[in-house]
Amino acid sequence: MNQPLDHELSASGRSRLIRILSVICGGLLAAVGLELFLMPHKLVLGGIAGLSALLSHLTEMRLGLFLFLFNLPFILLSRKQINLRFALYTLLGLFCLTVGSLALHHFPAVSADPLIAAIAGGLCLGLGIGVMIRSGGLTRNVREQGFLLPDGGPAKSAEVVIMLFNCAILLAGGMLFGWDQAMYSIIAYLLAFEGVRFSLRGLSRSRAVWITSSRCEDIRKALKLSLKRDAKLVRASSPEGQPGVLFCLASRLEEDALTSIVRSFDQDSKITVSNTQPDSIAEWVRRKIS
Structure with a gap:
């Protein structure tokens, strides 16, 4: 189980x-x-x-x-x-x-x-x-x-x-x-x-981070205070219990700290990270072939 x-x-x-x-x-x-x-x-x-x-x-x-x-x-x-x-x-x-x-x-x-x-x-x-x-x-x-x-x-x-x-x-x-x-x-x-x-190389590039949690407002304030990162509320939590969604940018060096902050408020939160930098030609070709 x-x-x-x-x-x-x-x-x-x-x-x-x-x-x-x-x-x-x-x-x-x-x-x-x-x-x-x-x-x-x-x-x-x-x-x-x-x-x-x-x-x-x-x-x-x-x-x-x-x-x-x-x-x-x-x-x-x-x-x-x-x-x-x-x-x-x-x-x-x-x-x-x-x-x-x-x-x-x-x-x-x-x-x-x-x-x-x-x-x-x-x-x-x-x-x-x-x-x-x-x-x-x-x-x-x-x-x-x-x-x-x-x-x-x-x-x-x-x-x-x-x-x-x-x-x-x-x-x-x-x-x-x-x-x-x-x-x-x-x-x-x-x-x-x-x-x-x-x-x-690449550690200081900004990456898009999507945070799905029922405590978006607390997490947003904590990110602003600890990492000096502004998080945008994409969708607020609903009264029926549907979690909200936050969006922010963070470097790879900040990912562990960001995850620790989010988990401290909501262990059940979901964090999705994607690279905001455009793919190189080699990366694009490899992705298309695979």
């Missing part, structure tokens, strides 16, 4: 396990890029990772400690904007990055060539951070750390501050470790940036 419910719970458990493993792998991959490629060659990127690497070289303290101390305030400041589940994934991602960095600190560099180290290290760091964001391990405040999402982003004034902050870190690295290192650092930073974009 409860077979559909048991199947749904089992699928939810598998999805959660895959998400946790993805966060762990992303954190470890980012740690590999930092400790086995970038740090041995004194390559300093922008953002929090770059500032942490710069201070680690100057003080001889472990990179992992600075990564944890500098990222923790971002998590605490964003706690009011994300639910507990997102906060736990965020802490897990930061914990894996920190522990991975500390564990790999004494290992020798994988490559003695700074160009290879810049390419491999930048890609590992960018892909690792992207996987953590995609799996919910880091919040979108990673944008303030110097890695912008491909669509959208902070306000123009914030972008100027981020750019100046990153330039200052790269300039300081060049003055301390030489301009050759600064050139390789720029290559690594650009590749890390592209690695994040590659991992997050």
